[in-house]
Each structure stands twice: as structure tokens, then as C-alpha cells.
Amino acid sequence: MPYLAIENIRKAYGPAVAVDHLDLGVEKGEFISLLGPSGCGKTTTLQMIAGFVEPTQGAIALDGIDLSQLAPEKRGLGIVFQSYALFPHMTVAANVAFGLEMRRVGKAEIRQRVEQALAMVGLADKGGRYPRQMSGGQQQRVALARALVIRPAILLLDEPLSNLDAKLREEMQLELRQIQRQSGTTTVLVTHDQQEALALSDRIVVMNQGRVEQIGSPFDVYERPGSAFVATFLGRTNTFSAEPTPQGLAVAGHVMMPGERPATISIRPEKVDFTTEGDGLPGRVLTRVFQGNHWLLHVQTPGGLCLVIRPNDGRPVPGEGEAVVLVFRAGDASLSLAGSSP
Amino acid sequence: MNAQARQGWLLVAPATLLFVGILATPLAMTLLLSFNGWSSTQGIVPTLTVQNYAEILSDSFFAEIFLRTLRIALWVTLICVLIGAPEAYILRRMREPWRSSFILVVIGPLLVSVVARTLGWALLLGGNGLIPLALHRVGLTSSPVSLMFTETGVVIALVHVLVPFMVLSVWASLARMDPATERAAQSLGASQITIFLRIVLPQAMPGILSGGIIVFSLAASAFATPAIIGGRRLKVASTLAYDEFLSTLNWPLGAAIAVLLLVGIVAIVVGWNRFIERRYSQVFAS
Ligand SMILES: Nc1ncnc2c1ncn2[C@@H]1O[C@H](COP(=O)(O)OP(=O)(O)OP(=O)(O)O)[C@@H](O)[C@H]1O
Ligand SMILES: [Mg+2]
Numbered sequence: 001m002p003y004l005a006i007e008n009i010r011k012a013y014g015p016a017v018a019v020d021h022l023d024l025g026v027e028k029g030e031f032i033s034l035l036g037p038s039g040c041g042k043t044t045t046l047q048m049i050a051g052f053v054e055p056t057q058g059a060i061a062l063d064g065i066d067l068s069q070l071a072p073e074k075r076g077l078g079i080v081f082q083s084y085a086l087f088p089h090m091t092v093a094a095n096v097a098f099g100l101e102m103r104r105v106g107k108a109e110i111r112q113r114v115e116q117a118l119a120m121v122g123l124a125d126k127g128g129r130y131p132r133q134m135s136g137g138q139q140q141r142v143a144l145a146r147a148l149v150i151r152p153a154i155l156l157l158d159e160p161l162s163n164l165d166a167k168l169r170e171e172m173q174l175e176l177r178q179i180q181r182q183s184g185t186t187t188v189l190v191t192h193d194q195q196e197a198l199a200l201s202d203r204i205v206v207m208n209q210g211r212v213e214q215i216g217s218p219f220d221v222y223e224r225p226g227s228a229f230v231a232t233f234l235g236r237t238n239t240f241s242a243e244p245t246p247q248g249l250a251v252a253g254h255v256m257m258p259g260e261r262p263a264t265i266s267i268r269p270e271k272v273d274f275t276t277e278g279d280g281l282p283g284r285v286l287t288r289v290f291q292g293n294h295w296l297l298h299v300q301t302p303g304g305l306c307l308v309i310r311p312n313d314g315r316p317v318p319g320e321g322e323a324v325v326l327v328f329r330a331g332d333a334s335l336s337l338a339g340s341s342p
Numbered sequence: 343m344n345a346q347a348r349q350g351w352l353l354v355a356p357a358t359l360l361f362v363g364i365l366a367t368p369l370a371m372t373l374l375l376s377f378n379g380w381s382s383t384q385g386i387v388p389t390l391t392v393q394n395y396a397e398i399l400s401d402s403f404f405a406e407i408f409l410r411t412l413r414i415a416l417w418v419t420l421i422c423v424l425i426g427a428p429e430a431y432i433l434r435r436m437r438e439p440w441r442s443s444f445i446l447v448v449i450g451p452l453l454v455s456v457v458a459r460t461l462g463w464a465l466l467l468g469g470n471g472l473i474p475l476a477l478h479r480v481g482l483t484s485s486p487v488s489l490m491f492t493e494t495g496v497v498i499a500l501v502h503v504l505v506p507f508m509v510l511s512v513w514a515s516l517a518r519m520d521p522a523t524e525r526a527a528q529s530l531g532a533s534q535i536t537i538f539l540r541i542v543l544p545q546a547m548p549g550i551l552s553g554g555i556i557v558f559s560l561a562a563s564a565f566a567t568p569a570i571i572g573g574r575r576l577k578v579a580s581t582l583a584y585d586e587f588l589s590t591l592n593w594p595l596g597a598a599i600a601v602l603l604l605v606g607i608v609a610i611v612v613g614w615n616r617f618i619e620r621r622y623s624q625v626f627a628s
Contacts, residue, residue, distance in 0.1 A: 050525075050529060052525055052528075072525070072528045072529055073528045073529070073530075073531050073532060073533065074531075075529075076531070077529055078529070079525070079526065079529045081522040081525070081526060082522075083520050083522050085520055085522035085523045085525065085526040086523070086526075087523055087526075087527070087541060087544075087545075088523075088545065089544040089545055089547075090544075098527065098530055098532075098540075099530035099531060102530055102531035102532050102536070103531055146526075146530070150530060150531070
């Protein structure tokens with residue numbers, strides 16, 4: 001049995017279903033991300049684990065103990081809220097100490113553990129400040145220290161980085177991952193930022209409209225998306241409808257890969273290549289945009305518009321208006337058979 | 343003066359004129375009046391004297407009344423805090439159709455005419471009124487004791503009408519509070535009582551203190567309620583000034599009482615405000 005076992009939970013607000021049939025097992029020490037578009041039920045799921053929202057149906061167990069009858073204050077979970085929810089009238093040190101005081105930890109030990117926690121997030125010298133006197137990134141770290149200092153069974157993070165600017169966010173991602181590894185705390189992160197989920201997680205739970213679309217490692221969900229939704233939500237993808245021919249599956253009459261039945265081919269832009277010899281999908285470069293470490297090209301083909309990403313590695317890249325031939329390896333494409341639901 | 347500054351002055355002129363006309367001028371005239379002399383035969387004597395102030399400050403009769411005013415205002419403020427702060431918190435946690443209807447109930451006293459409301463209290467507080475009878479029935483008093491013309495009666499009636507100000511003021515500061523802080527405290531293991539005392543109350547403190555200022559100054563300067571409930575027997579500063587003006591016709595003395603009351607209230611309010619600002623400026627965004 002997994003450390004945190006979520007079994008078939010469902011949450012309905014009247015007729016509206018926020019989360020439906022969610023099954024998830026989280027192993028001890030694992031870093032899991034709930035990823036999905038706005039309104040797909042990520043926060044609701046997290047709140048059900050935390051105990052602030054009661055599931056309409058289903059069970060949540062932690063370390064074999066049923067949580068349903070346990071009030072939030074009894075669950076011993078560490079939560080970092082999207083707004084950080086620091087106590088504005090307490091100093092940073094008092095914020096971090098709060099959870100320990102509730103646990104009636106001795107004064108000396110509190111001081112020592114608060115110091116440790118603040119040092120861990122790099123704020124050892126800021127204990128005397130008030131939250132309002134700190135930057136967004138610092139407040140975020142205080143919230144993290146406050147959640148971790150109680151040595152929670154699980155750390156729950158609700159979009160903790162979404163209020164930070166891009167550069168700081170990237171720094172904090174690295175730091176978060178490091179702190180999580182170091183403390184070994186089982187962590188559930190809610191995010192709608194696919195980059196963040198890919199960078200941080202051991203496994204990603206991709207959600208859509210209250211349902212789980214796919215659970216897998218970042219590499220898996222990116223490389224082998226289980227559904228058309230996952231393929232388009234995680235990164236960009238090209239889709240072509242293909243017809244079977246004696247030589248294999250063909251897009252607009254051009255054979256691209258083996259296959260016997262009508263299907264939709266999904267292929268990532270970075271997996272599409274140009275060729276000068278042999279067969280492929282002919283097209284014309286519509287636009288070419290330089291993006292620093294890569295080029296982004298829109299190619300018009302008889303099968304539809306195709307996005308191509310080429311690394312800026314010194315090899316020549318076709319210019320706008322040039323005629324090109326597109327190819328990809330069959331192993332890089334994913335097929336969904338026509339007629340079956342995505 | 344450049345054009346923009348001139349325009350600015352022009353724009354504030356109407357409000358300034360209104361302010362000068364209906365507030366500053368009467369105040370200045372009251373102040374002047376308080377330095378005039380008075381005799382029972384001549385009436386107001388247009389001299390410049392501090393005799394009125396000397397009389398008030400030396401006579402223990404006046405001291406007692408000012409002390410009583412202060413005592414009543416402090417009690418009213420304290421009780422308003424004790425009732426109003428939890429009331430605002432409970433209101434905030436209510437769900438919608440209830441919340442709106444209870445807000446109406448809370449500000450209800452403000453919607454009732456002061457005379458009707460106070461006479462209502464007179465009925466309840468009088469010797470045969472509900473409250474003395476109830477106190478007698480539950481055995482707190484040996485016979486029904488009228489609360490009319492007592493400080494307790496005045497305090498009760500004032501709390502009734504002033505509590506809404508406290509509720510609204512605390513409400514405003516609770517609205518600024520991030521509700522996630524309560525959940526954060528709960529997830530850290532705090533009970534509901536601890537959350538209220540250690541998380542909600544401190545964040546509501548600016549609202550409680552500013553509500554306190556409003557309630558205190560309104561209670562200290564209240565006229566109608568102490569006039570009806572306290573009557574002639576239980577004077578406070580405002581009813582005292584009124585009596586000097588209209589019964590004794592000693593206008594200068596009444597003016598001096600009014601000035602002292604105003605100065606006292608302003609001094610307390612300003613000091614209080616200073617304290618709030620010093621205490622909370624670094625903690626809460628203004
Ligand atoms: N208290 C509520 N009452 C009614 N509906 C709610 C309530 N809370 C959430 N919902 C609905 O449930 C669905 C899921 O909400 P949730 O907050 O879990 O989304 P989310 O995935 O966290 O989205 P976001 O990324 O925007 O935060 C939404 O459609 C939302 O409107
Ligand atoms: Mg959310």
C-alpha cells in the first residue's frame with residue numbers, strides 16, 4: 001500500500017463536479033505534481049488531502065490510517081499556500097515557531113529548530129523581520145520553512161511559485177527540489193506550469209476537468225503522452241491525420257511511418273527534421289523565428305501546418321519561403337487510431 | 343502660484359467654505375464665549391476671563407461629572423470591543439443569505455430614531471421594566487431595581503447603539519485579512535480558539551483600536567441617551583453643558599464645559615491614534 005493512498009475520490013459542488021474518480025498512490029519521499037489547466041480540480045484535490053474540503057465520496061489514507069475522520073489540525077501536514085498566508089503580525093521566526101508551539105515543543109528546542117529551518121531556506125539572519133519587510137521570494141521561503149519545521153508527514157504546495165517572476169521562479173524551483181531531497185519529505189505540488197512540473201517531479205499527474213488523464217514520470221508523460229489532451233497540454237505537438245497505404249501510413253499521400261489503420265499521428269516539433277534526400281512530407285517554410293537557443297519554424301504542408309523546432313547548433317536552417325521535406329522517426333510519433341476516443 | 347495649484351485651491355474651496363461655515367466658526371465662537379464673564383443679573387459680560395475654567399477645574403461637582411463621563415465612555419468602549427469583535431468575526435464566517443440579513447440586524451440600532459430607541463430602553467430599564475424584573479427573577483437582586491438614572495443603564499443603552507460602529511470597523515480590518523492565514527494556522531495544529539486569539543484577533547487589532555476611537559468619542563459626547571436614561575440626576579458633560587445653556591442660562595460656563603469636553607476627547611483620540619500608528623505601522627500595510 002502506498003504511503004498516501006487516494007482512492008476513487010470525488011468532489012461535487014451541487015451539480016458541478018470538481019474532482020471525479022481520482023485514484024493516486026504516493027510513495028514515501030516522492031515528489032508528485034498535480035498538473036492541469038485552470039479549474040481542473042487541482043486545488044480541490046489538495047484541499048481534500050489537507051482536510052479543508054470534504055470529499056463527496058472516496059477515501060484518503062496516510063500511512064495506512066484513514067484521514068476522513070481527522071480534522072485538518074490533527075493531520076500533521078505542511079502546507080504552503082499560494083498567497084503564502086504568513087502571519088503578518090508575527091516576525092519571521094515567530095511564524096516558523098508557531099507550529100512547534102502548537103506541538104508544545106520546549107523553548108530551547110523551538111529556537112534551535114527554527115534556526116535550522118531558516119538556515120535551510122537561506123534566511124538565517126532574517127528571523128527578526130516582519131513578513132511585510134520581505135520580498136516575494138523570501139516570503140515564499142519563510143512559508144516553506146514554516147511548513148517543513150514541523151516535520152510534516154506530507155508537504156502540500158499550492159502553486160507556491162506562481163507569484164514570482166520567471167528568473168526567481170527558476171531559482172526557487174531548484175532550491176525547492178534540493179530542500180525536498182534533503183529533508184526527504186513526501187511532497188504534492190499543484191501547478192499549472194508544465195515546465196515546473198517537468199523540472200521538479202518524480203511523477204506527474206496530468207488532470208483535466210476533474211479527471212486524471214495520465215500519471216507517469218516527467219519523461220514518460222512528455223515522450224509518451226497517453227491522450228491527445230496530454231500531448232497538447234504538455235509542450236507543443238503537431239497532429240496529422242493519416243491513411244493506410246500498402247507502404248504504410250501516409251499523410252496527404254506521402255508515406256511517413258508503418259501502420260495499417262487510419263490514425264492520428266502526434267509528433268513533437270523538436271522531433272521533426274528536414275531532409276534533402278529520400279521521401280517525406282513536402283512543405284514550404286512560412287515563418288522562421290530565432291529564439292536564442294533554438295529556431296521556431298512554421299511549415300505549410302499538404303497535411304496542415306507543422307511546427308518545427310531546430311536547435312541553434314550551427315547547422316544551417318532553411319529560410320522563409322524555402323521548400324523543404326519533413327521527416328520523423330516512427331518511434332518518436334504517437335498514434336491514436338481514428339474512431340477510438342482520444 | 344502656477345495654474346495647477348490655483349486649480350487645486352479652486353477645487354477645494356467649496357468644501358473649505360462649508361467646513362469653515364458650519365464647523366470652524368461655531369467652534370471659534372464657542373471658544374470665545376467660554377472666556378466671557380457672567381452674572382445672574384447682567385447675563386453675559388463681554389470681558390476676557392478664565393474664571394469659567396477656574397470654576398470648573400476647582401469644583402469637585404464638575405470633576406465628578408467629567409470623571410463619570412470618562413468612566414461611562416470607557417465602559418461602553420470595553421463592552422463594545424468584547425461584543426463587537428467576536429460579532430464581526432462570526433458575521434464574516436457566516437454564509438450568504440444569513441450574512442446579509444444579520445448585518446442588517448447589527449446595524450439596525452442605527453436605523454431607529456434615537457428618541458424611540460432610548461425611550462424603548464427606558465421602558466426596559468425602569469422599575470417595572472423587563473430587565474429589573476428578570477434580574478429579580480433569576481435571583482440576582484432581592485427586589486426589582488430600576489436601572490433608570492444609573493450609569494449601568496446609560497452604558498447599556500449606549501452600547502446598544504454604538505456596537506455597530508465597532509462591528510463595521512472590525513469587519514473592515516477582517517476583510518483585509520488573508521483567510522488562508524486561518525487555514526495555515528489550522529494546518530500547523532492550532533485549535534479554533536487559538537486561531538481566533540493568536541491569528542484573527544491580532545490582525546483585527548487595528549480595526550478594534552480604530553473602532554474604539556469612534557465608540558469612545560461618540561460615547562463621551564453622547565447627549566440624547568444620557569439625557570433620557572440618566573436624566574437630571576445623572577449628569578454627564580454634555581447634559582451638563584446643555585443645562586448650563588438652557589436652564590441656568592450661563593452660556594459662558596456651558597461653553598467652557600463644551601470646550602473642555604472637546605479638548606479632552608481630542609487629546610485622548612490623538613494619543614490613541616499615535617499609539618496605533620507606532621504599534622502597527624511596520625506590521626500592516628497602511
Ligand atoms: N467552493 C466551491 N463552490 C463551487 N464550486 C467550486 C468551489 N471550489 C471550486 N469549485 C469549482 O471546482 C472546480 C475546480 O476548482 P479548483 O480550485 O480545484 O481548480 P484548480 O485546478 O485549482 O484551478 P486553478 O489552476 O485556477 O487554481 C472549478 O470549476 C471551480 O469552479
Ligand atoms: Mg488552484
